[in-house]
Amino acid sequence: MTGTTASDGPAAPARSGAAARRRGRPPRTESAGTRDRILDAAREEFSVHGYEKTSVRGIAKSAGVDSALVHHYFGTKEQVFEAAVEVAFAPVLAARSTVLEGPLDEVGERMTRMIVGLWESPVTRAPLLAIVRSAVNNEIAAGVFRRLVTSQLLRRIAGQLDAPDAELRAELAAAQLVGIAMVRYVIKVEPLASADAEQIIRRVAPVVQGHLTGR
């Protein structure tokens, strides 16, 4: 694939495509599609600068394309952010099935292991931290995060529970895990920050289970 004519998305409009070819840097690799290149640039820009200080223009510049092409592939800044968050969120979705499958009386431990595991690995921690930072600082970013977590994770877990207040239960369980992430990995309060991950899981999993299936 060459230039900005991506084969992995809709064809670029002729004008902006041509402009991008004139002004843009050459693709980083011949095999990377333009759409993916924009998405990589967006993830990097949002991660470094946060939602508010990132602009479509900055993303376009970093990807070596015209801003019109960013709008063409993704739409508004909010929509670029949503696409970037979805990519960063992919490990969560990949791990999700391990939570949803298995006996219900161990779902608390599976959910706890998934979240602790994602935060323990520096590879998955960095993009999660970037999402949390943007969501805490900006209402629009918070909305994107909220929709994604609710539709892709919390409602699915709630769907496994046989309780009229299943969604509230899933959110109270999530709140315990969000709090662990904040105190241990973001604010880094000791001794929790340096405690053994298995010790944390042992303490937290029964609480998460209690929220999900307790009386």
Next chain:
Amino acid sequence: MTGTTASDGPAAPARSGAAARRRGRPPRTESAGTRDRILDAAREEFSVHGYEKTSVRGIAKSAGVDSALVHHYFGTKEQVFEAAVEVAFAPVLAARSTVLEGPLDEVGERMTRMIVGLWESPVTRAPLLAIVRSAVNNEIAAGVFRRLVTSQLLRRIAGQLDAPDAELRAELAAAQLVGIAMVRYVIKVEPLASADAEQIIRRVAPVVQGHLTGR
């Protein structure tokens, strides 16, 4: 009191005091001390712009004084931030005695009520949110928050517990409450965001108690 000669702090150095008088705006009220005026300006600047984007110069300008006077009263930007956070944290400290006093088997409910109460009130929620935003975004701000929460709250609560792992227990309990604050008040995930506060307390207080005094 007039100009920048504060009676509620150490005397300002003559040079910067004079500079502030020449360049500065008049004090907002005659009774407000210069130190308090700088602190008010600092809280406002940190709250609106966050730790990273706030400068000592911006605080000085907003307070109508010379930057040297800000340094004189508070020291570095980190120290100004610490003083501003302590002021914003005052309602937590005021409510702290209600947690520390009373039967140990109800400490979980008292701690939960304190935190939910502080976040329920818009007056105390705004400064807490500003602290959380700064702490999530900046390592130095996170350090200030961590020291304050640890020394003023978590260690005191841990001191009430008769357990070798008292500090870890206090932090796991705090993590549940931090998570509730994040999911309900910051990210605003429904139905938790709109649930009745008493319902949340009923669900969360036993969990907090379990972390603190459970087996």
